[in-house]
Amino acid sequence: MTVDVQQLLVKQEVEDFLYREAELLDERRFEEWLELFTDDVRYFMPMRRNVPADELAREFTREGLDVNWFDEGKDTLTRRVKQIRTGVHWAEQPPSRTCHMVSNVQVLSAAGDEVCVKSRFLLYRNRVETETDVLVGKREDVLRRVAGGFQIARRKIVLDQNVLLAKNLTFFF
């Protein structure tokens, strides 16, 4: 068996990047987190329908066409961060406690300056006294090589829920 050292290095690099991102979110360093995104980033989280097994093509709401949980670029992401910093965004006042667990990191392709990555997340959110949400799903990222590392050029978030069980989505995936 031969080991492709180059592939291993890319995977290691990607994992380090994703863990560092999780760290920034959980430490509420949202401005630094924003810098991890390219200016033309697409940040997309569809809703999921219950459909028959032979109609799974319709399972997800469509990017750019349907109403989704998120379907936006850097401008809106930036405004979300600014909103949290206003001090009067009551849904994050007092701030939520989050823990982003990232696992099952797979590098799907690495061509040119872009790396396609799939991972799993387990996002624990706890706030005020006993309010608790556990959100589990997958992310598909396109990472772009820039000086000194990566930036996220595209993120698709697939949440494994139909009716959203959280009252709001005031945190980031």
Next chain:
Amino acid sequence: MSLDGLVDVARGVISREIFVNESIYRQELEQVFGRAWLFIGHESQIPKPGDFQASFMGEESVILCRDRGGKIHVFLNSCRHRGMKVCRYDDGNTTEFLCPYHGWSYGTDGALVGVPFAKDAYGEQLDRSRWGLIEVAQMENYKGTIWATWDRDAPPFLDYLGGYKLYFDLLLDAWDGREGGTEVIGGIHKWLIPCNWKFPAENFSGDRYHGVSHRSVDMVGIGPSGKGRRDMQERNEARWLDVTFPDLGHSMIAFLRKHDSPIAPAYQDAPAVADYFRRCEEERTRRRGELWRLFGGPGTVFPNASPLARQPRTLAVWHPRGPHQTECWRIYLVDADAPPEVKDFLRHYYIRYSGPSGLTEQDDMENWNYAHAASRGTVARQHPYNYEMGLGRATESFEDHGLKLPGRIADVTVANASENNQRGFYTRWRQFMEAKSWADLKR
């Protein structure tokens, strides 16, 4: 359960009990949700024969379905044999609903068509014509929106809307003043919130008072012109009218432009969109004349369907899930013949404004959550809520430069807000909770 001492609309005092009490909640399911006209869905969600869409009436799952002949039905989603849900998909197209338990199957018109071993097991016993899917007592397609009631004695839907039609049409008529013509953008926001269903229903009915809730989004700016959370100029130049129909339960936050008002600039973030809406407004002045001056905002069709008749143009439904939880569903509307770039602009605005991921409504849910939670305690329940704002200031004969508007209207241009609409909502709520039947509810 007697509501004496719990709902005193004349004095503007309402007990917290009605939000948290289990037996009041069960009575609501029977007497409010079992009798009222409820919003089910939109015909653009089921355009073809065999199309169906799951929905709810109160706590109960229903199927909105267009049968093979093109007729629209609303059925209880429960098999007549042992009750299994016959449809567990959110939407789709089908020739039949096959019960996965023992295999009874129903046509898209609700008829019981298939019964395994029918001859051998039942002989001549089973009269299939009596065992089709349970259908609502009345159904109405009003300008593309589908409504239904379980009560055959309920008045026709148009009587149920009454004078509120003028305001509700602000949601459903085309922006340029033609009748109807809306469609739903694909996808329904569905999410659970930990509060009684009446928190969102009364908030949408007319709560102009909660500016502080949304201060953060106003500071950040997500509106169609890049500022605030919406286009404000047309509102700032208008009279602010809180409109309610206490004997119907419907309300809306409405606005009336001055009789010589020009069209206010809006949608300044996108010149093509701004142009489109300006042309629509011009066309609307031609079609509607003086009524062009009237435009809407949030409202509630009693009991739990809340239009937002301006932008973001939506229809939300607050499905009860026990006294302490609500399942919110929201559809987003556009004129079907609006250009693609307009629809896309609005879609983005809808997403960043509304629902659990919307910068505006996230803060509503936080307030409803903890208002409800803090109202459950033994001591808290002994102290009612205050609904006194603007008591005695409304008129039933509103007129502005010869334009008469229906409803009990509080002009809050100076006051900023009133609880006129909430009082209207609870007046009707109490009538439903005390009436023995629709005979009592009809004036």
